[in-house]
Amino acid sequence: MSANPNQDHYAICLFTKDTDHSFYEYGTMVQLTHIDIVPGLSHIVIQAMGLFRVKINQISFDLFNCCYVGDITRLDDRTEPSAVDSDWNLPIRNNKLLSNQPRPVSMRLGNTLPSFKPLNTYLSSSRPSWVSHMTAHRHIPASLNTFLPSPSSPSDQFQQQTVNTLIDQQLLPLLNGFFAKHEHHVTQYRWYLQKEEPEAAEALVWWLGVILPLTDQQKLYLFKTHTLLERITQLISWLNNF
Secondary structure, three states, rough: OOOOOOOOEEEEEEOOOOOOOEEEEEEEEEEEEEEEEHHHOOOOEEEEOOOOOOEEEEEEOOOOOOEEEEEEEOOOOOOOOOHHHHHOOOOOOOOOOOOOOOOOOOOHHHHHHOOOOOOOHHOOOOOOHHHHOOOOOOOOOOOHHHHHHHHHHHOHHHOOOHHHHHHHHHHHHHHHHHHHOOHHHHHHHHHOOOOOOOOOOHHHHHHHHOOOOOOOHHHHHHHHOOOOHHHHHHHHHHHHOO
C-alpha cells in the first residue's frame, strides 16, 4: 500500500470471514526492519515496526506485483475530548503497592516459571509515571514525518493525567486478577514489564490487545477508537467481564 504516490509503504490488514476475501476496514502501517529468508523451511520471516493506524478506503489486487494495493487514510486520535470520553466516569479505587521490589531482571520459562505474584510486586513505587512516558519521542522515517500529529493541547494533558490514574488504580489491579486466573498469559506480560525503557500507556494498550483473549471485533473496536481514554476504559470494561 502507498501513503505517498511516489513511495511504497506497507500495512498489515486482516481478512474478514467473508468468502470474497475482503479486508476489515482498519489496519496498521508498518516499516519493514528486517527480512530473513529460510530456504530449508520454505518461508520468510519479516520483522517490522508499527507506525500508525490506517483506515482502508479502497483496495484492489495488483496482478503485476502479485499483492494488494489500496488507498488509505491515517487514523489519528482527536485533539479535543468528545462526549464519549465524558461519559466514561469510572470509580477510582485506592490500591496500595504491595512491595517496593523491582521488576525481575530475567525471565524463566517452562517448568522454571515462578508461581504467580501480583503485578504490583514487580513495579517499584518510585517508577516513573505513565504520563512522563506518553510524550516520549518515537522515531519515524523522514518520508513519513508529514503524518505526525499536532502538538498536545491542555485538554490532551488533562486526558493523560486521567489515563495515568485509570491505569494505576483500575487497570493494573484488574490485570492482577486476570493473570492470577490465566497464568499462561503471565510470561508475555512479564516480558513487557522487563523492558529496560518502559513504554507509553499507548503502547501498553496495544500490547494488551495482543495478549488478552479478545475477539476480532473487540480488537477492531480498539483500532477505530479516537482517544487513548476510550481504549483504556474499554479494556477495563472487558477485564471486568473476563
